[in-house]
Amino acid sequence: MAGHDARGRSMGVFGVLIRNGEIVTASDRYVADVQCDGGKVVAIGKNLNQRAGDQTIDASGQFVFPGFIDPHVHMELPFMGTVSADDFESGTASAIAGGTTSIIDFCIPNRGQSLLEGLEIWNGRAKKAVADYTYHMAITGWSDTMGEEMRKVVEDHGITSFKVFMAYKGALMVDDGELYEVMKHAAKLGAVVTVHAENGDAVWHLQRELAARGDLGPEFHPVSRPSSVEGEATNRALMMARLHGATAYIVHMTCCESVEALVRAKLQGQKCFGETCPQYLLLDDTVFVKPDFEGASYVMSPPIRPGHMGHHDALWRGLSNGMLDSVGTDHCPFRFEQKKMGLHDFMKIPNGAAGVEDRLQMLYTYGVCEGRFDLQRMVALGSTNPARIFGLYPRKGTIAVGADADLVVYDPAARGTRSAKTHYSKSDRSIFEGFPVRGKPSYVVVNGRIQFADGKLDVERGAGRFIKRTVTRAPHSADQPAAVRT
Numbered sequence: 001m002a003g004h005d006a007r008g009r010s011m012g013v014f015g016v017l018i019r020n021g022e023i024v025t026a027s028d029r030y031v032a033d034v035q036c037d038g039g040k041v042v043a044i045g046k047n048l049n050q051r052a053g054d055q056t057i058d059a060s061g062q063f064v065f066p067g068f069i070d071p072h073v074h075m076e077l078p079f080m081g082t083v084s085a086d087d088f089e090s091g092t093a094s095a096i097a098g099g100t101t102s103i104i105d106f107c108i109p110n111r112g113q114s115l116l117e118g119l120e121i122w123n124g125r126a127k128k129a130v131a132d133y134t135y136h137m138a139i140t141g142w143s144d145t146m147g148e149e150m151r152k153v154v155e156d157h158g159i160t161s162f163k164v165f166m167a168y169k170g171a172l173m174v175d176d177g178e179l180y181e182v183m184k185h186a187a188k189l190g191a192v193v194t195v196h197a198e199n200g201d202a203v204w205h206l207q208r209e210l211a212a213r214g215d216l217g218p219e220f221h222p223v224s225r226p227s228s229v230e231g232e233a234t235n236r237a238l239m240m241a242r243l244h245g246a247t248a249y250i251v252h253m254t255c256c257e258s259v260e261a262l263v264r265a266k267l268q269g270q271k272c273f274g275e276t277c278p279q280y281l282l283l284d285d286t287v288f289v290k291p292d293f294e295g296a297s298y299v300m301s302p303p304i305r306p307g308h309m310g311h312h313d314a315l316w317r318g319l320s321n322g323m324l325d326s327v328g329t330d331h332c333p334f335r336f337e338q339k340k341m342g343l344h345d346f347m348k349i350p351n352g353a354a355g356v357e358d359r360l361q362m363l364y365t366y367g368v369c370e371g372r373f374d375l376q377r378m379v380a381l382g383s384t385n386p387a388r389i390f391g392l393y394p395r396k397g398t399i400a401v402g403a404d405a406d407l408v409v410y411d412p413a414a415r416g417t418r419s420a421k422t423h424y425s426k427s428d429r430s431i432f433e434g435f436p437v438r439g440k441p442s443y444v445v446v447n448g449r450i451q452f453a454d455g456k457l458d459v460e461r462g463a464g465r466f467i468k469r470t471v472t473r474a475p476h477s478a479d480q481p482a483a484v485r486t
C-alpha cells in the first residue's frame with residue numbers, strides 16, 4: 001500500500017479497485033477490473049481480488065477511460081493587462097471535475113527574459129496544482145543565447161515542446177526570422193514546436209482600419225481576424241518547419257484554410273499535427289452580437305467562425321479522418337469584470353475563455369453520441385494522441401499495467417447541462433452555458449486516489465507533479481523533408 005511521499009502528501013493511500021467497467025483505450029474496448037496501487041495501475045483482469053483497504057468502485061454499465069490530457073491551457077497567465085482567472089489550483093481542480101487529469105500549460109517568458117528565469121516563475125505558480133502538469137516553453141524573441149537555452153530546457157528540464165505566437169504584435173509575436181531560428185533549433189533537438197498561427201501584421205492593420213471607422217464593439221473582433229489570416233500563417237509555419245525538418249503542432253485550429261494547409265503538409269509526408277477546441281466545433285460567430293457586452297465573453301483568438309462557410313464541418317471531418325490529431329481547450333478564462341477592460345474597444349478585451357472542465361462531456365455528447373467518431377477515437381483525441389505527441393506516453397494516455405493510475409469512470413446514462421453556476425472554474429461565464437450533455441465523469445482517479453466522486457472534488461493543493469519528458473523522435477529524422485540538415 002502506498003503512504004506519504006517525502007513532502008508528507010498522501011499518495012494513493014488506499015488502493016482503488018474499479019470493477020466491471022468497459023475499459024476504452026485508443027485501440028480497445030473490453031470489460032474488466034482495474035487495480036490501482038501506489039499511484040500506478042498494477043493489474044487489469046476479470047474478477048481481481050479486493051485487497052484489505054482497497055476502495056472499490058462499481059463501474060458496471062460505465063466506461064473507464066484513461067485520464068484525459070489537455071495539451072493547451074493557460075493557468076494564471078498574465079495577459080493583456082490582467083491575469084487569467086484560474087490559477088494552477090482552481091484550474092487543475094476544474095480539469096479533474098471534467099475528467100482531465102493532466103495539463104500542458106505554456107511557460108511564457110517576456111521578450112528579453114531568459115527561458116530559465118521564466119521557468120522559475122512558472123514553477124512557483126504551478127506548485128499548487130492538484131493534477132500533474134508540464135509546459136510548452138514559449139519563445140517570444142530571439143537572441144544569441146536562445147539556442148543554448150532551448151537545449152537546456154529540453155535536455156536539463158525535460159520540456160520537449162516549444163511555442164511560438166505568430167500574432168499579438170508588440171507583445172508575444174515573433175517575426176519570420178525568429179520563427180526560422182526556433183524551427184531550426186527545435187529540429188536539432190528533436191523537440192515539437194507548437195504554433196499560434198495568425199498573421200499578426202495583417203491583424204494589426206485590420207484592427208487599425210476598424211478603429212479608424214469607430215468599429216470597436218466585440219462583434220468586430222472576428223472581423224479583424226478572418227480565416228485567411230489564420231490559413232496564411234498556418235501554411236507559413238508548416239513551410240518553415242519543413243525547411244528545417246522540425247515537427248510542428250498547430251494549436252487551436254478553427255477554419256478550412258488552416259485544415260487545408262495541414263492536410264497538404266501531411267500528404268507530402270511532413271510530420272506535423274493539428275489541434276482544435278470544442279468552441280470552434282460547437283459555437284458560431286453569432287455569439288459576438290449578444291447584447292449587454294456579453295459577446296465579450298466569447299472573445300478569443302483565433303475567433304469563433306461563421307456557421308455557414310464549412311469551417312465546422314472541416315474540423316469535425318478532420319477529427320474523424322485523422323487529419324486533425326487532438327482536441328485541447330485553450331482554457332484561459334477571464335471574469336466578466338476583466339472582459340470590461342475592453343468595453344469601449346474590442347482590442348482591449350482580454351482574449352480567452354474557460355473550457356478545461358467541459359471538453360470530455362462535449363466530445364462525448366457532440367462527437368460520439370452524434371456519430372461523428374467512436375469512443376476509441378475520442379480517447380485518442382483527448383488523451384492518447386496528446387500523450388504520444390508530447391512525450392507523456394505510455395506513462396499517461398492509456399490504461400495499462402505500469403501506467404499512472406489516472407482514470408475516468410464515465411456514466412453514459414447521466415444527463416446534464418453545462419453552466420457557470422455549477423462548474424468549478426473561477427470563471428463567471430461558460431461559453432457552453434445551457435448546452436445539454438450526455439454522460440458525466442462519475443469518478444475520477446488521479447495518481448491512484450479518488451479525487452472526484454458524486455460531483456464533489458477531494459483534491460490536495462500541491463499534489464500535482466511536474467512531469468519531465470524526453471523527446472519522442474530523433475532530431476532531423478529521415479521521415480521529415482528537410483532542406484537544411486546541419
Ligand code: URP
Binds near residue numbers: 300301
Ligand atoms: O484567445 C486566446 N486564445 N487566449 C489565450 C492565448 C492564446 O492565444 O492561446
Ligand code: ZN
Binds near residue numbers: 196251252301302
Ligand atoms: Zn493562441
Ligand code: ZN
Binds near residue numbers: 072073074330332
Ligand atoms: Zn492558448
